[in-house]
Amino acid sequence: MQVDLLIHSASQVCVVPAHDGPQRGSRLGDLGIIEDGAIAVKDGKIVAVGKTAVLQQKFTADHTINANGRCVTPGFVDPHTHIPWYGDRANEFEMRLGGASYMEIMAAGGGIMSTVRNTRQASLDELVADNLPRLERMLRWGTTSAETKTGYGLEKAAELKQLDAMVELNRQQPVELTYTFLPAHAVPAEWNGRTDDYVQYVITDLLPAGADWMEKHNVTLFCDVFCEAGVFDVAQTRAILTRAAELGFRLKVHADEFEGLGGTRLAVELGAVSADHLVKTPDEDIAALGQGDTIAVGLPGTPFGLAEDEYTPAKAILAAGGALALASDCNPGTTWNESMQMVIALGCRYMGLTQAQALAAATINAAYAIGRGDEVGSLEAGKQADILILDTADYRQLGYRYGTNLVQTVVKSGSLVVG
């Protein structure tokens, strides 16, 4: 059979198979390694995965890549970023290191509202131009699909501008983007002290505007809420997400970053695709993850970025039978890092994941966390050909080594895009 591309002679092809869904509980870390492996690709999809000798017999290819004893993995999927935003907060990081308190930083115009002001003021073109380099770095470090969010607009025009920017960003570069609507990311300054009123505004104005946008663009958006003490409580989160579901959004929740309010249990109850952060998650909520279909998304860059010492309790979530994914949370306030390799390194050190568990959490389970587990995240026949060749023979160098870049070659939908 004639194919477009044959990648062969890989020391290891890490298939990272789906288990009729995400890899759950103690089964996380199944890489399905094929030694001296090869992958055949046609029309942007994987046709076959197997031994080099077998695939070289079965297929002739227009293009071949000799992996030459290197390791091959699925492209990373980053299921939680705050791209697109405008500007940076390096000054705020400096103030914090100099000992400034959160209140002092806020008084100096810092914090999330600083990014909201910048993002509101930026034109669509400026917003796109500011975020393209971030996606280019994600790609060079191996991310082939990512979630992106609104939430720095917090008013109709700016939230819709963020959605429009995502579409433009998706069009202009290879990392494939999933879109999330997060008007309930924070209570904007102009609604200060009137959280219930802002929630009503989200429900009556912003969600319908997002729903119109969905219809116009013929895509399904996720709707997400930052369920946290001092931001949106469980009742407010429930009200927003319930209305969002009625309008056709799929659901996500930011939960338990600083306090465990019950946001994760709510996510499972509402059938949310993922619950993200999950640092202070109560035992009851961990048990709920083991029963439900909601993916637990750990974001170890966030406590790392803030030099905090508590991370997502991965072992408890796995012991309960939950499905765990990893994501970068890439954002200008707490953790500006585009590299899923770095996230894997943090997941190994601070969540106690083995390299195999972290790799599966950053690929197949991350794909399920954005509702795309059937299309990407593993090297199985029928999946999109999103493939990395690492500059090492052993996948276990992921996580073990950190700070640089082990990705040598990136193939996206069958096309060579890096290397």
Place this chain on the structure above:
Amino acid sequence: MQVDLLIHSASQVCVVPAHDGPQRGSRLGDLGIIEDGAIAVKDGKIVAVGKTAVLQQKFTADHTINANGRCVTPGFVDPHTHIPWYGDRANEFEMRLGGASYMEIMAAGGGIMSTVRNTRQASLDELVADNLPRLERMLRWGTTSAETKTGYGLEKAAELKQLDAMVELNRQQPVELTYTFLPAHAVPAEWNGRTDDYVQYVITDLLPAGADWMEKHNVTLFCDVFCEAGVFDVAQTRAILTRAAELGFRLKVHADEFEGLGGTRLAVELGAVSADHLVKTPDEDIAALGQGDTIAVGLPGTPFGLAEDEYTPAKAILAAGGALALASDCNPGTTWNESMQMVIALGCRYMGLTQAQALAAATINAAYAIGRGDEVGSLEAGKQADILILDTADYRQLGYRYGTNLVQTVVKSGSLVVG
């Protein structure tokens, strides 16, 4: 005046001036920023640094680089690595994540003796080939000078082979290497339980062999000892270093990584150029750093690599008036990271350094930590032209952002080597 190279139109030229020595105590973090800056280079050295308009008036150049609103800093100096070594220990990292104890890892053939066995068995050519990619990565991430060490030989032939490998590595690529002799890195398995005898062997056999090598190659080596509970105590460290000084070595000490034995005080007393690790450093030793000329080298990658929670007490060292540098400790056991940008990110988060302090610690003070403060580490006239152009207008993005690579262009001794 005609020069070889003019770099101009930098948003910031971070000069990071020497203060007739390293930047000490509260004066750490003096970047001497020149806005809209330029640098003139002739014969591999910096001729002038100043405003673009002024230097464009004064100099005509064979080559120009338009920094185009980007930030320019000195090349990073990495004053503590364990390059060259052979092989990896990804399996051991996996065992540790899987819950194996230190003793179980040792019983499985892991730990430092695993790297010693590999390094002893490798030929000189294999050792060079295995380490070249590490230095290439260091360069791409902005390191232009680095210290390298023996210590995985622990017998005469293998220690000398490591020294020979350093010379060959120095010759084959642009990162300029400083050489350290560390036969007292560990007590090798064949001397188990006979530490005093091994110390005698170091003093009577290995140090003279190193001294002969110095004479033959006409370079000065540093001699270093791993002064730590269960390895070499203060008396043994003193005996080795005293003999080393008599033989013409300059001195360094690994001290206080796991216990504060007094190694740092000893380093100051013996006039060592640096004392490195310094996690459990007693107050008395911190006070000694404030009085003496020994540079305190923090290695935040090491506790990070091991997911430990104690780091070099930078603020106390600075409050005592000490001179603090940063280094990677790049090694296959505890922290395989070649990026000084990552080290800066860790130093900001876990040692409480501002970006300016961390940058000075990774450049001018790091240069003093390898005895080269007069040649490299700052962008001052007369210094070697080791220059980075970052892909950002603001040096404060160093540390704030992590996981990827902000270095766009590297100039080493006046030659464009990256970008």
